[in-house]
Amino acid sequence: MRVPMALQGVSVVELAGLAPGPFCGMVLADFGAQVVRVDRPGTHGDLSRMARGKRSLAVDLKQPRGAAVLRSLCARADVVLESFRPGVMEKLQLSPEILQRENPKLIYARLSGFGQSGRFSRVAGHDINYLALSGVLSRIGRSGEAPYAPLNLLADFGGGGLMCALGILMALFERTRSGKGQVVDANMVEGTAYLGSFLWKTQQTGLWGQPRGQNMLDGGAPFYATYRTADGGFMAVGALEPQFYELLLRGLGLKSDELPSQMSITDWPEMKKKFADIFAKKTKAEWCQIFDGTDACVTPVLTFEEVTHCGHHKDRGSFIIDSEQGVSPRPAPQLSNTPAVPSSKRDPFVGEHTEEILKEFGFSQEEISQLKSDKIIESNKPRANL
């Protein structure tokens, strides 16, 4: 018998949206929750492709009867997760007050960009805007360049989807004590700022005394940077502690007494050039030979192809392959008794499970057929291939 996962028995209704919401739902699904994604009929599903382990129900929420279908689902669900613009759920008559009146145990998770209130709350935006408004973006980027957003990882996922999942887990845990649900109001501006608390907390420590890009951790230090190798790859250097820095110099063939001290900020630009010249002389494999297994804090910057074949990852099974031969990271963290077993099935089509979900939630066949003929719901079950 398979061990039940941590979130076994938790049912989640996720209203389809862009990347942050689907990632949050995927984390919950990976750890065993039953996640139903509610799609709008005629749409093409999750463009961010994070529908692992979910089922799809297609219903037109703009119709009163469609909203009523969702209310029935939420009456029996544990979590509803929406990432619409603030005010949209209220307009659809699906506000927290309404849904939690029918189901006081419901955890209502709202994942927005700028928050449910405030002067920016009704304005459109994306990761880079939330990151910008949080203050964190102003600290990221090389000296002399404009600030650089690291893809959409910090606000959409770190401060967004993951932070929201944490909030949902806290509410689930709290509910075991109080018996009541609550509203989890996650917004990406505050989530990203909270994720970056370290930056605020260390303002007085001298860690950030230089302009952007010239500090130890933001690209200023030669011993915390990446360097190109002879074959066009890159190595990452993170030798902060003096003893590790010594090992780094040794691996590079340098003597510390011939060089300026590690923390001599004025010498950093020159040291960066020196390190760059040395790294450029050997290939990535040669550097790995020199530094692997040492405490010099030098590791290769693995590409996606290399990551799949890397020995360390193979040892641990860090990456999984799904039914469509796509590689993706396995869920983290590892739980010893109730490990996450992510679904290996393909992502669902829009409306693929409409009928079966409605039946599970207590709708009769006549009701389902009526809703289908009135175009309130849509069912796109693929024909079986024999």
Next chain:
Amino acid sequence: MRVPMALQGVSVVELAGLAPGPFCGMVLADFGAQVVRVDRPGTHGDLSRMARGKRSLAVDLKQPRGAAVLRSLCARADVVLESFRPGVMEKLQLSPEILQRENPKLIYARLSGFGQSGRFSRVAGHDINYLALSGVLSRIGRSGEAPYAPLNLLADFGGGGLMCALGILMALFERTRSGKGQVVDANMVEGTAYLGSFLWKTQQTGLWGQPRGQNMLDGGAPFYATYRTADGGFMAVGALEPQFYELLLRALIADPRKKLIWAISVTMIGVVLFDFAADFIDGPIKAYLFDVCTHRDKERGLHYHALFTELWSRPNNSKCFVSLGGALGYVLGAIDWAHLELGRLLGTEFQVMFFFSSSVLTLCFIIHLFSIPEAPLRDVAKDIPPQQAPQDLALSSDRMYEYGSIEKVKNGYVHPELALQGEKNKNPAGQVKMQLLFYYLRKNILVLAFCSDI
């Protein structure tokens, strides 16, 4: 009575470490857990300053009795959180097996860089190394530069401390069902990769078809980037959807069609206004010149000439001639130059608009000046009759030609001196007028050309 927080009643023993562990402990403390940080005696506390809401206990774990103190704490705690190098807790006799034997409900959270197993597990590293090994770092950074680690936010915190906190919460929730604790094995390489699942999942969608730094979301697109402003600050642009991109363009670049309509309207209004003003300006000028120029000069069209050039003074004439004409030319030139400078300040669209409007205005001015009023603009009653021109004996007997030369010109009178010069000077006034018109137009175009640095 204050409302209990979500993690009220949860006790956490956090073994002091670098940033990831303290951040995880701070999140738990922020939401109500009782967090005790176990420090090594003689150390300086949390360098990452994330000890909000925690209390500190100093004990030497290397001593067997110190380890026993910790075991007693863990016998009653809900969560123990350690971020040492794999193997250290085992060496201190504080492994999961030992602690969970005494307390099966204990949730044992382990936050490491590379994981508890694998060939990198015993090796030192920092955020940038975990980020590098996860594969995610290879995707971050501008085109043509080396990959850039966004401070230590992604591995230390996103895929590290926060991911570990999530695991602890999952274990706490699961324990309410099973009654048992478990080991939460969080490592920053896998946590960061999991955080970046989107990158793997969208590999086939064409979102990452270009080299690093040239895709839509990693710095390649002009509509997903930051830009420096005039005062050295920065604005962030994230207009992905077509309708939002439209709004961006509309704010940055004005609609050229609107500019054209506005340019034409301004030109037309300017022409009308100038025309109106010209009636007040050049009427008196011409009247004055009429008076000042002798009949002889007028016959030869020199009154036109006088408008634009210096007049020479006649030695036997008491009146001084004024170099009005030169001034007029300069005034026109000044107006045109002002148009050009303004256009340079305001932008190319305005330059084009001003070029056309100033040309049109110049043309109007010239045409206006060349248009002759039917009679000089003066009050006839107050007139002093013009003096007889003593040298024009042929004319002095004919009263018809006493007042100005308009009638003479209209009647085709030609001075005998000029008549000797032949047919081609039949209408010297008109010819002078045409010559001056073309001369002045040419000069003005050169002025415009000079000013606009063509």
